[in-house]
Amino acid sequence: MNITITEGAQNYLAGLLEKQDVPGMAVRMFIQQPGTPYAETCLAYCRPEEVNETDEILDFANIRFYIEKTSVPFLDEAFVDYATEKMGGQLTIKAPNAKMPKVTADSPIQDQINYVLYSDVNPGLAAHGGEVKLIEVLEGNIAVLQFGGGCQGCSAVDLTLKDGVEKTLMDKVPGLNGVKDATDHTVTDNAFM
Structure with a gap:
């Protein structure tokens, strides 16, 4: 799984999780309507009781991401960044394979x-x-x-x-x-x- 989450994005999201004041709170990353022209990349809070045993896990120093299993091929090469601007900041998520996963000669x-x-x-x-x-x-x-x-x-x-x-x-x-x-x-x- 090749997902890049910049340090800025990790710190920004970790700050949001701290404000939730729920022990073990993490971030869930998934694609809504994957493989369609309407695909949308989503980040959501993930309470400990919402973790699925099939989730893929990305651990960083100050934050954990749970990746929905069905979204994994659609999130290949995804890039999450947080850029500070004059009026605050902007979280951006780019998932070039969200609408159609990358295929290889071994794909169906x-x-x-x-x-x-x-x-x-x-x-x-x-x-x-x-x-x-x-x-x-x-x-x-x-x-x-x-x-x-x-x-x-x-x-x-x-x-x-x-x-x-x-x-x-x-x-x-x-x-x-x-x-x-x-x-x-x-x-x-x-x-x-």
């Missing part, structure tokens, strides 16, 4: 596909108000995708699927053998073209 194929869709494919489709998501992976490693937004019903969706999405996925996800579109393209309400 679904995670690899979702990572490529989120980081490489959807930013391009968003320019046309579109998106694509993974519905399932069929036997034989065939990805079933569903287009939405401006892509649903778009006259260029076949070209986008074959020359864009499928090519990108096949190049970047080893073991993927094909892509199918499960979208109902007769619905053209928001189609880009």
Whole structure:
């Protein structure tokens, strides 16, 4: 687990814990709605009775952090800092993998596909108000995708699927053998073209 919590952030949070006047009080760190576009990194007080046996623990000289087990892959490379400013201070939390955990060649194929869709494919489709998501992976490693937004019903969706999405996925996800579109393209309400 690679999480950086600066000394300034440790001291600031330890000061907040002292004001709670609860022996053994710590900080819980977790991601709300991990792996989604709505993911949010959260810090909360953690009383001794709220500790879970599956929590990961980060110990520092003056503070302890409990990391929710399900949030661990999404908190990889997280950075927590406290910067003093003229009017007080600012606690900042950056978790670059909160919306989509970092994947490796050993990650499940679904995670690899979702990572490529989120980081490489959807930013391009968003320019046309579109998106694509993974519905399932069929036997034989065939990805079933569903287009939405401006892509649903778009006259260029076949070209986008074959020359864009499928090519990108096949190049970047080893073991993927094909892509199918499960979208109902007769619905053209928001189609880009």
